[in-house]
Amino acid sequence: MHGALLPTADPLVGRWIRLDPLGEADVDELARLLEDPEVYAHGFVMVRRPTSPGDARALARSVFLAEHGRADGRGRGCTAYAVRLVPGGGLGPAGALAGSSALWGADLEHETIHLGRTLYGPRWWGTQVNPEAKLLLLAHCFEDCGYGRVTIQTDAANARSQAAITKLGAVREGVLRRHRRREDGSFRDTVVYSVVREEWPAVKARLLARLGP
Secondary structure (H helix, E strand, C coil): CCCCCCCCCCCEECCCEEEEECCHHHHHHHHHHHCCHHHHCCCCCCCCCCCCHHHHHHHHHHHHHCCECCCCCECCCEEEEEEEECCCCCCCCCCCEEEEEEEEEEECCCCEEEEEEEEECHHHCCCCHHHHHHHHHHHHHHHHCCCCEEEEEEECCCHHHHHHHHHHCCEEEEEEEEEEECCCCCEEEEEEEEEEHHHHHHHHHHHHHHHCC
16 A cells, blocks of 8 residues: 555645635636746746737636646646735735645655645745745645655756756756757756655755745
């Protein structure tokens, strides 16, 4: 018998952000993040730039919501989260959508899961949003759900994302060449990182140190 469980739909709450299951009510705000040209200037190339507000909403649904709530424990489906600011955190208005992230590809037999499909608005880059989101999601994977391995992947063209993943303390495993088709039809090379159960205490301590006392 394996010990891993599917991610729950329960909120994950920190000092600066809270993660709630992503839903249709989040689409308009998520679409506005996708419309920000600054997002694409730093390597966010898996998703094409929307051509209109309506197209941005359609992209938000197809990219972030399509498989949400359909995790089957055999590698299909995902649990997607809306990343929102909490009151008193000082990063902006309480309840504002800072972005989205997801746990996907859960394989309960082998106790593995992916953390990704992450997008944040540029105003929250370099703040506590990403490290706390990773802390909450990784803790949920390792401590609540019993996974032994969490992978984090990014486009080889996305230098900002690679730097952020490295800063977490994840181990760079290698590059999957011509791995996924991007929205524009081109193919990406995927850089693969992971954190395994034995490494989690050190990664957790590193994240907590970044977030301060």
